[in-house]
Amino acid sequence: MSIKDRLRNAAKGSIGPADNDSRFLLDVHSRALPGRQTMQQYDDDDEVDLAIVGAGAGGSVLAQRLARKGWRIVVIEAGPFWDPDKDWVSDEAGSHGLYWTGKRIIGGADPIELGKNNSGHGVGGSMVHYAGYTPRFHPSDLETFTRDGVGADWPIRYEDLLPHYERVERELPVSGQNWPWGHPHSYPFSPHPVSEAANVVWRGAEQLGIGMRVGPVGIVNGTFGNRPHCIYRGYCLQGCKVNAKASPLVTHLPDALAHSVEIRSDCMAARIELDESGRARGVVYLSEPGGAERLQRAKFVAVAGYSIETPRLLLASTSARFPHGLCNDHDVVGRYVMVQGATQTAGRWPEELRMYKAPPPQVSSEDYYETDTSRGFARGFSIQTVSPLPIGWAEHVLADGHWGRAMREYMRDYNHWATVGVLNELLAHPDNRITLADEVDAYGLPVARMDYSLTENDKANEAYSTKVITDILKAGGAQDVLTIHRYAHLIGGARMGSSPGTSVVDANQRSWAVPNLFLADGSVCPTQGSANPALTIMALASRLAERMADGSAMSDDPEQRAGPFRARQPVG
Amino acid sequence: MPSRSDDNAIDKDPIDKDPIDKGPIDKDKGEHLPHLRADGAPPRPSWLPRQRRGITPQMIGRYPDYDVLENADTWDEMTRGVVLARLDPPGPLRFFEPSEEATLRAFCDVTTGQDEDPRVPVAESVDAKLADGKLDGFQYADMPDDRDTWHLVLAGLDESAHERFRTGFGQCRLDEQEQLVRDFAAGRLSGGSWNELNVSRAWSVCMRAILSGFYSHPWAWNEIGFGGPAYPRGYMRTGALNTTEPSESRGATQEDPVGTVRRESEEFPG
Ligand SMILES: Cc1cc2nc3c(=O)[nH]c(=O)nc-3n(C[C@H](O)[C@H](O)[C@H](O)COP(=O)(O)OP(=O)(O)OC[C@H]3O[C@@H](n4cnc5c(N)ncnc54)[C@H](O)[C@@H]3O)c2cc1C
Ligand code: SF4
Numbered sequence: 001m002s003i004k005d006r007l008r009n010a011a012k013g014s015i016g017p018a019d020n021d022s023r024f025l026l027d028v029h030s031r032a033l034p035g036r037q038t039m040q041q042y043d044d045d046d047e048v049d050l051a052i053v054g055a056g057a058g059g060s061v062l063a064q065r066l067a068r069k070g071w072r073i074v075v076i077e078a079g080p081f082w083d084p085d086k087d088w089v090s091d092e093a094g095s096h097g098l099y100w101t102g103k104r105i106i107g108g109a110d111p112i113e114l115g116k117n118n119s120g121h122g123v124g125g126s127m128v129h130y131a132g133y134t135p136r137f138h139p140s141d142l143e144t145f146t147r148d149g150v151g152a153d154w155p156i157r158y159e160d161l162l163p164h165y166e167r168v169e170r171e172l173p174v175s176g177q178n179w180p181w182g183h184p185h186s187y188p189f190s191p192h193p194v195s196e197a198a199n200v201v202w203r204g205a206e207q208l209g210i211g212m213r214v215g216p217v218g219i220v221n222g223t224f225g226n227r228p229h230c231i232y233r234g235y236c237l238q239g240c241k242v243n244a245k246a247s248p249l250v251t252h253l254p255d256a257l258a259h260s261v262e263i264r265s266d267c268m269a270a271r272i273e274l275d276e277s278g279r280a281r282g283v284v285y286l287s288e289p290g291g292a293e294r295l296q297r298a299k300f301v302a303v304a305g306y307s308i309e310t311p312r313l314l315l316a317s318t319s320a321r322f323p324h325g326l327c328n329d330h331d332v333v334g335r336y337v338m339v340q341g342a343t344q345t346a347g348r349w350p351e352e353l354r355m356y357k358a359p360p361p362q363v364s365s366e367d368y369y370e371t372d373t374s375r376g377f378a379r380g381f382s383i384q385t386v387s388p389l390p391i392g393w394a395e396h397v398l399a400d401g402h403w404g405r406a407m408r409e410y411m412r413d414y415n416h417w418a419t420v421g422v423l424n425e426l427l428a429h430p431d432n433r434i435t436l437a438d439e440v441d442a443y444g445l446p447v448a449r450m451d452y453s454l455t456e457n458d459k460a461n462e463a464y465s466t467k468v469i470t471d472i473l474k475a476g477g478a479q480d481v482l483t484i485h486r487y488a489h490l491i492g493g494a495r496m497g498s499s500p501g502t503s504v505v506d507a508n509q510r511s512w513a514v515p516n517l518f519l520a521d522g523s524v525c526p527t528q529g530s531a532n533p534a535l536t537i538m539a540l541a542s543r544l545a546e547r548m549a550d551g552s553a554m555s556d557d558p559e560q561r562a563g564p565f566r567a568r569q570p571v572g
Numbered sequence: 573m574p575s576r577s578d579d580n581a582i583d584k585d586p587i588d589k590d591p592i593d594k595g596p597i598d599k600d601k602g603e604h605l606p607h608l609r610a611d612g613a614p615p616r617p618s619w620l621p622r623q624r625r626g627i628t629p630q631m632i633g634r635y636p637d638y639d640v641l642e643n644a645d646t647w648d649e650m651t652r653g654v655v656l657a658r659l660d661p662p663g664p665l666r667f668f669e670p671s672e673e674a675t676l677r678a679f680c681d682v683t684t685g686q687d688e689d690p691r692v693p694v695a696e697s698v699d700a701k702l703a704d705g706k707l708d709g710f711q712y713a714d715m716p717d718d719r720d721t722w723h724l725v726l727a728g729l730d731e732s733a734h735e736r737f738r739t740g741f742g743q744c745r746l747d748e749q750e751q752l753v754r755d756f757a758a759g760r761l762s763g764g765s766w767n768e769l770n771v772s773r774a775w776s777v778c779m780r781a782i783l784s785g786f787y788s789h790p791w792a793w794n795e796i797g798f799g800g801p802a803y804p805r806g807y808m809r810t811g812a813l814n815t816t817e818p819s820e821s822r823g824a825t826q827e828d829p830v831g832t833v834r835r836e837s838e839e840f841p842g
Contacts, residue, residue: 086650090801093788094654096706107713115709195810231806241648241803350600352816352823356799357807390798394783403757403779404750405685406606409614411787412634413605414796415823449713479602 005186009178013189013222017170019068023225025254031084031243035257042262044296048072051283051298053269053313056125057534058521058541059304060248060256061168065545067259074262074296076285078309079122081265082249088239092391095238098122098129104308105437108451112339112487119306119490123265124249126306127534132236132245133361133384134174134218134535136165138182138369141425141529145568148371150378150457151427152336152526152570155498155507155563156543158183164539164546169216172246173224174535176215181366189221192230197355197418198362198385200347204476205365210383210468212365218246218535219359232358234387245359264296268443271317272301272326272517280517289442300548304521304541307337307490311434311523312448314494314504327494327513330501332571334434334493337450338528341424341462342488344386345469346396347478352415355387362387368468369530377460379425382530383469386421390414399484410482417482420472422465423489425530426458430571434493452487491533494523497569498562507563508553509544518553520544526569599634599823621824626794629684629692629786633795638821640793640800646819651801658789662696667703667719668726674742675726682749683779684786692792697785698722708780714770721769721777728765729756735763797823 016023027034042048050066052059055077063073082088089095100121104114112118120126139158144151162183175189191214194202205212219230230244243250253263267285273295275281282297303310311334315325325333364384371378388396397410431453436446466483473481497503500512509524511517522537547553552560597603597619606614623631626639644652668676680694681687702719715721729752733741737748755761759772786792793800799807799820809815816822
């Protein structure tokens with residue numbers, strides 16, 4: 001262990017980020033952001049330094065960082081500005097409003113169900129209702145084509161993200177055991193206690209010699225400024241009413257508001273408008289369905305609407321110069337969108353485990369993360385415990401083929417079950433893509449269509465990993481198992497790369513085609529590995545902000561644009 | 573609140589003589605679980621203890637002395653409002669036509685195994701979701717809008733019932749309805765309205781709404797022993813096996829109380 005690691009371990013739980021005061025800017029007694037009352041307001045005609053579309057993981061980090069450097073920023077967010085005390089409930093069905101439920105068409109051979117399972121809508125973005133797992137990507141994830149001949153390379157390396165991983169981990173803050181996989185590292189907070197439902201999975205893994213670790217989760221273990229300890233109520237996917245779980249709403253936006261960022265909520269961006277020289281003039285948006293179009297003028301524009309809405313906005317921004325959508329000269333916008341296989345298997349024990357207690361994310365393993373050719377497919381998967389609440393559990397039971405009286409019997413047995421899931425790395429494919437459908441939404445904007453089909457490699461990975469988690473449960477003594485095959489975690493759709501023919505943005509996340517347009521969300525990732533994406537999306541935005549602040553992101557030097565690692569990205 | 577009608581009362585005997593195993597069901601061994609039973613079907617609910625406290629659908633459950641609603645005063649106000657509203661007497665249907673009602677109710681009953689009162693009002697919950705347009709945010713490219721899917725499914729069930737049993741779905745016997753639903757779940761129904769749908773996907777569209785309606789109801793939480801909303805109170809006892817919060821109650825067991833008392837006094841003398 002290096003001296004730096006040792007110091008970090010000794011200081012666990014006591015060091016906060018130096019350049020982000022969000023944790024102190026929250027109210028102890030209520031969850032609404034105090035800074036909202038005194039929020040800066042800009043005029044549409046006031047040319048701000050930066051207009052950001054989307055107040056989610058990427059957009060919020062970018063805003064907070066650059067606001068600290070004195071940039072004048074407006075964030076345009078389609079969803080509401082949450083007051084968690086009033087708007088959120090500890091209830092599955094009652095949380096419908098947290099999700100992006102505007103219509104999307106899903107097609108392809110293996111259509112991906114969206115809605116509550118895949119994206120958010122409102123200030124804080126999808127992390128408001130994400131589970132809370134915050135692993136890093138492995139170094140190999142950024143070079144899968146070079147190493148394994150599949151997927152695509154990134155134009156940057158793990159080392160470029162490393163300082164930003166460490167910084168964001170201090171901000172969330174992440175708690176977990178020392179991490180032995182990928183690039184070994186430790187976490188700023190010690191691991192949470194483990195519930196019995198996760199323990200039985202752990203013991204099964206131990207029997208098979210599979211290593212498990214507690215965490216990593218962006219959930220406070222201890223107190224963190226004015227954010228309290230987690231109360232183990234298990235409603236992380238319905239929004240944390242406690243402020244224990246990290247989301248930009250509590251980790252970055254309070255500090256952003258204190259540094260003059262305006263968050264214009266309930267405003268839907270309709271397109272990016274260009275001036276005669278081909279630069280973005282600003283963002284055209286609507287503050288209500290059927291309302292008049294408004295244009296927020298800005299020197300720079302960053303889009304951070306996530307993997308479906310970012311491509312949708314670009315594709316809808318047509319002009320004489322870009323008849324097929326903004327930045328779409330090479331027909332790359334919307335392509336290479338990815339999800340992860342997220343099969344879950346539940347096992348049954350004679351004792352009551354009551355998996356609804358404690359946060360759903362608890363213990364995980366990355367033993368199967370890297371390629372092992374003996375398994376018969378490239379790349380791998382991670383293993384993580386989860387814990388569905390009753391409606392989620394009913395969907396699980398149904399997926400195993402039980403309805404009516406049989407379903408009721410399994411449902412009554414709820415308290416005896418523990419659930420473990422996988423995240424399979426699924427490979428980037430050009431036909432897995434976002435396009436515009438013929439229908440329009442309430443704003444009159446064309447809705448997105450997402451086509452998805454699995455490759456043979458994907459199917460082999462899914463089948464293998466399902467057997468591994470089933471074996472873990474059986475080794476731990478499970479008497480019966482139930483399985484649901486599902487998908488989670490969108491990524492890609494406007495990837496970064498070293499050349500305009502294969503990617504939408506350069507190594508600085510600046511679009512190849514429009515000089516003052518950046519993408520700042522999960523859509524830029526060329527691969528996803530088997531790690532949950534939120535931490536990486538935040539780290540990327542943190543890196544982008546650093547480079548926008550010092551001007552290096554605006555560099556026209558071909559070497560700078562291609563990035564420190566010449567990305568090999570096959571097309572087709 | 574609906575009360576349980578006595579002429580439909582289930583067997584009060586807490587230990588069912590199971591027709592397959594010819595003996596009492598051992599819950600610890602999972603003998604009630606369809607996968608572990610010779611016929612792959614669940615036992616009759618009469619093996620369950622009778623609910624003493626709190627309402628459950630059909631008054632069956634595994635936590636006879638548990639009522640999640642007794643904790644309602646510890647929930648935050650917004651959550652309490654949302655959950656308790658589900659106990660209001662259901663109003664008339666707004667989305668579905670009167671001509672669809674019998675089929676809708678029968679379909680919701682069969683898919684959730686509800687054959688008598690008290691019933692969770694699933695049909696009303698589906699109706700409200702569709703009437704309010706609170707859809708799930710995606711539509712399969714080879715399917716109509718979810719609202720049209722529901723109309724087509726109910727029409728399709730009726731058409732198939734007429735074809736097979738010469739009567740409407742709502743008028744079929746339970747075993748006939750179950751047979752049709754089994755075929756629907758397996759994507760095996762075709763002709764007429766079914767031809768306008770991808771039948772397997774239609775099944776998942778309908779079941780999403782039905783499961784959400786049933787398992788968002790506190791009576792269903794009583795049945796399965798779910799702790800319910802726990803904010804601001806939280807949970808403290810996530811540790812060792814079989815530990816419960818003060819507000820939770822243990823599931824019923826079939827152990828012989830005399831034996832337990834004797835064994836415990838041997839294990840923990842004095
Ligand atoms: C149920 C669930 C569980 C998850 N669990 C995990 C987990 O455990 N760990 C993990 O790492 N990740 C998890 N994720 C994924 C994670 O939340 C996302 O990957 C991440 O938040 C994406 O960040 P983003 O910045 O790209 O987009 P988002 O955070 O989704 O932000 C995009 C924002 O842009 C807004 N927007 C979009 N289009 C427009 C427009 N035209 N105009 C104005 N605003 C717009 C949206 O409303 C949204 O607020 C989970 C996701 C879900 C749904
Ligand atoms: S379990 Fe903890 S982190 Fe999750 S919602 Fe509850 S308090 Fe928040």
